[in-house]
Amino acid sequence: MRVDHINLADIAYHTASNCHIAKIHLVGPDTDITLDCAAFLAPEQSKHAVASALISDAIRQLHRLNASPRDKKTLTFAPGALPDVARKLI
Numbered sequence: 001m002r003v004d005h006i007n008l009a010d011i012a013y014h015t016a017s018n019c020h021i022a023k024i025h026l027v028g029p030d031t032d033i034t035l036d037c038a039a040f041l042a043p044e045q046s047k048h049a050v051a052s053a054l055i056s057d058a059i060r061q062l063h064r065l066n067a068s069p070r071d072k073k074t075l076t077f078a079p080g081a082l083p084d085v086a087r088k089l090i
Helices: 047-065
Strands: 005-014 019-028 031-039
Touching: 005 047, 019 047, 031 047
Parallel strands: none
Antiparallel strands: 005 019, 019 031
């Protein structure tokens, strides 16, 4: 599974659950998936920190979706598709 582009949409802070939420859209030649993601960070965190945490949650979810040995695919990212901060989490 190759990811060429990552788009973040509908980023908001959800006060009831004390977390940032967003839709993360991952697109590639054989990939087109949108995930609901959450990041449990303080509301005053920088946009960069929030975006990185949300993308990290998307990567975590992709690994879980890809956990079946029968359907296992290598998860790769095109150059520039993944922010440096999130790169250490794959």
